[in-house]
Amino acid sequence: MRKIVVGCRKSALAVTQTEQVISDLTLLSQEHGMDFTFELKNIVTKGDLILDVTLSKVGGKGLFVKEIEQAMLDKEIDMAVHCLKDMPFELPKGLINGAVPKREDPRDCLISRSGAGLKDLKYGARVGTSSLRRSSQLAALRPDLIIEPIRGNIDSRLRKLENGEFDAIILAVAGLNRMGWEDRITEILSPETFLPAVGQGALGIECREDDAELRKLLNLYNDPQTALEVTAERTFLGVLNGGCHVPIGAFAVLNQAPNREAEATEHALQEITLTGMVGKSDGSIILRETHTGELPVQVGEEVAKLLIGNGAEKILTETMSH
Numbered sequence: 387m388r389k390i391v392v393g394c395r396k397s398a399l400a401v402t403q404t405e406q407v408i409s410d411l412t413l414l415s416q417e418h419g420m421d422f423t424f425e426l427k428n429i430v431t432k433g434d435l436i437l438d439v440t441l442s443k444v445g446g447k448g449l450f451v452k453e454i455e456q457a458m459l460d461k462e463i464d465m466a467v468h469c470l471k472d473m474p475f476e477l478p479k480g481l482i483n484g485a486v487p488k489r490e491d492p493r494d495c496l497i498s499r500s501g502a503g504l505k506d507l508k509y510g511a512r513v514g515t516s517s518l519r520r521s522s523q524l525a526a527l528r529p530d531l532i533i534e535p536i537r538g539n540i541d542s543r544l545r546k547l548e549n550g551e552f553d554a555i556i557l558a559v560a561g562l563n564r565m566g567w568e569d570r571i572t573e574i575l576s577p578e579t580f581l582p583a584v585g586q587g588a589l590g591i592e593c594r595e596d597d598a599e600l601r602k603l604l605n606l607y608n609d610p611q612t613a614l615e616v617t618a619e620r621t622f623l624g625v626l627n628g629g630c631h632v633p634i635g636a637f638a639v640l641n642q643a644p645n646r647e648a649e650a651t652e653h654a655l656q657e658i659t660l661t662g663m664v665g666k667s668d669g670s671i672i673l674r675e676t677h678t679g680e681l682p683v684q685v686g687e688e689v690a691k692l693l694i695g696n697g698a699e700k701i702l703t704e705t706m707s708h
């Protein structure tokens with residue numbers, strides 16, 4: 387019998403999704419005759435304590451994960467569940483992403499007080515978002531909107547909307563679904579016009595590289611389709627050298643592509659279609675490119691290359707220097 391201690395931030399979303407993963411892993415471990423039990427351990431991170439400061443000024447979203455990672459290296463905890471979009475590209479030596487479970491809805495949504503969708507929000511409505519990616523795409527669709535920063539966990543953002551600080555806010559559908567708050571959604575924003583963040587809706591499960599026992603279980607929990615999709619998206623982000631404070635969006639889907647070779651072998655080949663965007667935060671320029679291929683890394687690199695060819699680097703440098 388091995389007890390796995392699962393580190394978890396105190397936010398409602400972190401606790402809910404960690405509990406969900408623990409419940410999945412408990413079942414999976416029983417199904418495979420493995421003998422694991424799990425215990426959730428709350429960890430208060432610096433990122434949780436400085437909610438009022440612009441996060442980028444104090445070290446970015448990496449703050450949320452740093453202390454959890456130290457606890458993992460110190461063996462105070464054995465694993466942690468992260469929203470993949472908040473998970474740094476490079477993990478500290480000794481830690482790995484042991485599984486990417488099946489992805490939730492990757493899209494963004496609008497939640498408005500009046501019930502009006504994005505097209506019908508009143509002229510000059512105040513929309514809360516701190517994401518440059520979201521403001522860029524919002525401003526491109528509705529240049530009249532007044533976009534203002536909003537911080538905090540999803541529960542406090544919803545409260546700020548109710549209090550009348552904003553006419554609408556943008557949130558990830560995945561977070562609302564996981565909380566059981568999907569009834570709050572006014573309009574789901576289609577990736578056709580509004581690309582989500584890289585890895586949005588997916589989770590990453592961090593553990594120690596040398597924890598072979600736990601990694602065996604996490605391997606079973608990994609969803610290969612999601613893993614391929616987020617690999618394409620994260621490669622794309624890596625090439626553009628984007629952290630979470632740049633107006634970059636991406637969305638990859640894996641489709642079974644019947645082609646001639648596949649017909650011959652009766653095995654459908656998998657193809658990945660990735661769309662990526664880079665925009666100015668005022669929405670005055672939005673660059674989008676799509677590419678389809680078989681290898682996620684290649685597809686990610688290709689879309690990044692296409693965007694760089696269209697002037698993405700200039701936009702990103704301008705944004706960073708602001």
Ligand SMILES: NCc1[nH]cc(CCC(=O)O)c1CC(=O)O
Nearest residue numbers: 469472557558560561586587588
């Ligand atoms: N930016 C914080 C964050 N990190 C992950 C989610 C939602 C869940 C997910 O994308 O997996 C959210 C809230 C949001 O953007 O609405």
